Amino acid sequence: MxxxxxxxxxxxxxxxxxxxxxxxxxxxxxxxxxxxxxxxxxxxxxxxxxxxxxxxxxxxxxxxxxxxxxxxxxxxxxxxxxxxxxxxxxxxxxxxxxxxxxxxxxxxxxxxxxxxxxxxxxLLGMTGLTAYVGLLDIAQFREGDTVFVSGAAGAVGSVVGQIAKLRGAKRVIGSAGSAGKVGHLVDDLGFDAAFNYKDAPVREQLRAAAPDGIDVYFDNVGGEHLEAAIGSLNKFGRVALCGAISQYNETSAPAAPRNLALAIGKELNLRGFIVGNHGKRMPEFVEEVGGWLRAGQISAxxxxxxxxxxxxxxxxxxxxxxxxxxxxxxxxx
Ligand code: NDP
CATH class of the missing domain: 3.90.180.10 (Medium-chain alcohol dehydrogenases, catalytic domain)
Known part of the structure; x- marks a missing residue:
């Protein structure tokens, strides 16, 4: 072996x-x-x-x-x-x-x-469960929400965006690191808007994609993305802190987010989670996501x-x- x-x-x-x-x-x-x-x-x-x-x-x-x-x-x-x-x-x-x-x-x-x-x-494993629990339980997603997800073309992010659409989001916006991924999000996965975070500051691109603000941010990236999301979140907005991949290979402390104090006046809820502590949601997750998969409504x-x-x-x-x-x-x- x-x-x-x-x-x-x-x-x-x-x-x-x-x-x-x-x-x-x-x-x-x-x-x-x-x-x-x-x-x-x-x-x-x-x-x-x-x-x-x-x-x-x-x-x-x-x-x-x-x-x-x-x-x-x-x-x-x-x-x-x-x-x-x-x-x-x-x-x-x-x-x-x-x-x-x-x-x-x-x-x-x-x-x-x-x-x-x-x-x-x-989709049917830890990745899918992370998206399901993070969006529905941690960020308390509600029908009609505008949702922003970073790392949107990755494993977790691509499932988050699709579940948000299937559960009745008003608008789903994703960020990713190439033009090809941006096209994939809109053309193949049904995102309403997407942008390449390498093209221009995230804050500017998010404001343009969500002129009325966002209600939910699913954070896979941290740093500048989190700061931009805090800036765009509406009153009582909710954030699932899932990952911070922009930090994992850095040897110094992150410069962003610098605007956390906005969370007070906007009465935001920012909550981290570890999927391993949410295994009890597996049966509902398998039933709902498995059903979408069999019906051809979600792709992996x-x-x-x-x-x-x-x-x-x-x-x-x-x-x-x-x-x-x-x-x-x-x-x-
Ligand atoms: P992905 O499939 O999303 O792969 C990682 C992606 O991160 C890459 O494809 C890349 O896409 C993106 N990336 C890399 N560096 C940067 C950067 N500096 N800024 C922005 N994007 C970057 O991985 P997963 O879906 O498995 O994981 C996504 C996140 O969720 C990670 O942060 C991970 O740690 C977290 N996670 C957390 C769990 C939990 O229990 N809390 C469980 C599982 C995952 P691009 O081309 O767009 O840059």
Whole structure:
């Protein structure tokens, strides 16, 4: 088997040298365990935080050990009657082609119930749940709201915008980092307006796209985006603080937002959240989003990179905006 280990900790932007591909004998499953042949694995922005040796809501990756993260694969050996050979499972041991884990730690899924197997790592997985919980529970979205989402062409952002439209938003605006992504948001995903945040200050472009202000901001980016959103939010506006990817590779403190005091007079509600603490919403999420998917009302864009050895490059590409939709790595057929 092959696995990818953390070889060194980055300072600022990570590079390929921070990762190491290692070959090992394929392990045998013990009592109550299964051996899984991984087919897809996920790379996610939160993994950048885990490369640092700092205390956070998830522990740092240990140096010299395999990284981990969401994966999907097929059981090829089993010492657990509940998870037989041939079952397709979602689990937490990505960054390797074969994984041994306790059967209790895997979730058996029906591969026929989604358009692609990898959708279980994106729209129908943690990504989709993040969008659902962040928009509906944290930002308390209401029909008729004008919604702004940053990182809109990415995995979470593309789902946020689509759910807002399906739930009756008055207007949905997205920001992304290229003209191609801006076109995709409006033409393919049904956003009412979108802009490239690299073209001009976010504050100006957001004001032009939302002349009557916004009611909800779903923040994937932080910094200048958050400052612009605070400026455009209407009275009693709501913000889901989901991520701050503009900060993850910075070594100094962010300059923005400088206008947080506006939140007082506007009586804004800004609330952070971690999706892992909202698993109880999974049944409603699967029912509603799964229904939209079956009806062809929601799409699950993804960028697929081939081969485990290319996972570090895919992760670095995610940080640079090379993905549209969910970034996944195909490890085997
Ligand atoms: P994405 O698929 O959105 O990929 C990351 C995207 O971030 C890139 O494609 C890039 O797109 C954009 N980006 C990179 N640098 C910048 C920058 N400086 N300014 C603006 N955009 C930038 O990732 P996810 O959908 O998986 O994650 C989105 C956010 O949600 C992240 O901040 C992540 O940490 C957070 N998250 C939080 C969770 C929670 O529980 N709170 C759970 C899951 C994700 P572009 O080309 O547009 O620049």
């Amino acid at each position: 092959q696995e990818i280990r953390l070889a060194s900790r980055p300072s600022g932007w990570p590079t390929a040298d921070n990762f190491e591909l290692v070959e090992l004998p394929t392990p045998e499953p013990g009592e109550g365990q299964v051996l899984i042949r991984n087919q897809f694995m996920s790379v996610d922005p939160y993994m950048r935080g885990r490369m640092n040796d700092v205390k956070s809501y998830v522990p740092p990756f240990p140096l010299g050990a395999a990284l981990d993260g969401g994966a999907i694969g097929q059981v090829v050996a089993s010492h657990s009657p509940g998870v037989p050979v041939g079952a397709t499972v979602v689990h937490g041991l990505g960054w390797r082609d074969f994984a041994v884990t306790d059967a209790a730690k895997v979730r058996v899924i029906d591969p026929a119930a989604a358009p692609t197997l990898s959708a279980y790592l994106g 864009p993804e960028t697929v990179v081939d081969g485990l050895a290319n996972a570090p490059e895919a992760f670095l590409g995610l940080m640079r905006g090379e993905n549209t939709g969910k970034m996944v790595i195909k490890i085997s057929e």
